[in-house]
Amino acid sequence: MKNFKIRIEVSARHCHLSEADFKKIFGRDAELTPLKNLSQPGEFASEELIGLKTKKGEIKRIRIIGPLRKYTQIELSKTDAISLGLNPPIRMSGDLGESSGVTLLGPDGSVNKKEVVIVANRHIHANLKQAKKYGLRNGQVVRVDIKGERSLVFDNVKVKLNENYDLSMHIDTDEANACGLGRAGGFGKVIFK
Amino acid sequence: MKNFKIRIEVSARHCHLSEADFKKIFGRDAELTPLKNLSQPGEFASEELIGLKTKKGEIKRIRIIGPLRKYTQIELSKTDAISLGLNPPIRMSGDLGESSGVTLLGPDGSVNKKEVVIVANRHIHANLKQAKKYGLRNGQVVRVDIKGERSLVFDNVKVKLNENYDLSMHIDTDEANACGLGRAGGFGKVIFK
Numbered sequence: 001m002k003n004f005k006i007r008i009e010v011s012a013r014h015c016h017l018s019e020a021d022f023k024k025i026f027g028r029d030a031e032l033t034p035l036k037n038l039s040q041p042g043e044f045a046s047e048e049l050i051g052l053k054t055k056k057g058e059i060k061r062i063r064i065i066g067p068l069r070k071y072t073q074i075e076l077s078k079t080d081a082i083s084l085g086l087n088p089p090i091r092m093s094g095d096l097g098e099s100s101g102v103t104l105l106g107p108d109g110s111v112n113k114k115e116v117v118i119v120a121n122r123h124i125h126a127n128l129k130q131a132k133k134y135g136l137r138n139g140q141v142v143r144v145d146i147k148g149e150r151s152l153v154f155d156n157v158k159v160k161l162n163e164n165y166d167l168s169m170h171i172d173t174d175e176a177n178a179c180g181l182g183r184a185g186g187f188g189k190v191i192f193k
Numbered sequence: 194m195k196n197f198k199i200r201i202e203v204s205a206r207h208c209h210l211s212e213a214d215f216k217k218i219f220g221r222d223a224e225l226t227p228l229k230n231l232s233q234p235g236e237f238a239s240e241e242l243i244g245l246k247t248k249k250g251e252i253k254r255i256r257i258i259g260p261l262r263k264y265t266q267i268e269l270s271k272t273d274a275i276s277l278g279l280n281p282p283i284r285m286s287g288d289l290g291e292s293s294g295v296t297l298l299g300p301d302g303s304v305n306k307k308e309v310v311i312v313a314n315r316h317i318h319a320n321l322k323q324a325k326k327y328g329l330r331n332g333q334v335v336r337v338d339i340k341g342e343r344s345l346v347f348d349n350v351k352v353k354l355n356e357n358y359d360l361s362m363h364i365d366t367d368e369a370n371a372c373g374l375g376r377a378g379g380f381g382k383v384i385f386k
Contacts, residue, residue: 178371
């Protein structure tokens with residue numbers, strides 16, 4: 001397997017909401033309004049924003065990523081989590097057992113949620129054709145080298161395959177800052193162990 | 194030269210003030226009150242805090258690191274800088290040319306400063322005896338491997354030698370979050386190129 005260049009995208013804090021939670025805080029007749037398509041086919045940033053509140057703090061303007069999902073999940077950077085007094089686990093999307101709780105605030109109400117907040121594990125999306133081309137396996141762990149003023153090599157980068165994905169590495173804003181990438185992202189090199 | 198284990202310390206946002214700037218915002222008769230000694234001999238966290246203000250935002254509670262210096266320097270994480278609408282360069286301490294400006298707020302006044310804000314370049318402090326023992330040269334660039342849930346290898350880690358220093362690597366809060374270290378820091382391994 002040969003090392004290869006990969007696009008890096010920076011995920012700012014965001015949330016995925018269940019339909020029930022969305023209706024509770026936006027109203028029974030509300031719907032998500034797509035603002036911008038994301039790189040993963042079918043996913044979009046919505047115009048709708050929510051707030052998060054804990055005993056220690058509040059964060060406003062968390063963007064909802066659509067479409068609505070079966071479960072609610074909030075993805076924060078560690079910096080965000082600390083500002084809310086939370087210590088969420090570093091997890092892959094969907095793995096919410098023993099994650100942190102928070103209150104969701106919307107224009108039409110609020111809802112207290114347990115086990116919804118994680119810090120996302122850095123990961124690579126790829127579809128099956130791309131996986132074959134580059135020799136990636138689902139669940140595989142690779143390293144990604146980022147060059148620049150704050151050069152570093154990310155270890156523990158997990159590969160997620162799905163026929164609907166498109167090749168891209170996702171890191172959060174703390175990781176982007178640590179490796180010198182702006183919100184627009186950049187490129188890195190996948191290194192096989 | 195053999196790789197070796199090193200203590201990692203996490204620098205939260207902080208500032209160094211000149212005596213003139215300190216008096217302007219704390220009053221003519223004010224003095225720094227040491228709160229806690231830091232690992233680098235002679236340096237201390239003071240009880241005194243300042244605020245920072247820009248057109249875009251404000252950060253409260255920036256700790257002053259004493260003693261007072263010949264020049265004022267503010268060290269922020271990139272996350273902090275973005276919240277203030279600033280884009281400071283990544284620099285070694287003291288290298289302030291074309292750095293960012295900000296207004297310093299104290300209990301007794303405020304002062305507008307140009308070229309005072311940087312994001313600190315990650316670095317290693319060592320004294321001359323330690324440098325000899327481990328084969329470190331002043332200005333040398335090494336890599337540091339951090340193990341854990343968010344394992345990574347920091348590149349571009351600059352070595353700073355001074356007879357008063359004590360062996361330690363300093364990273365900022367974004368870097369700590371990206372490599373899974375808490376505010377209490379941890380340990381890494383210096384890797385020679």
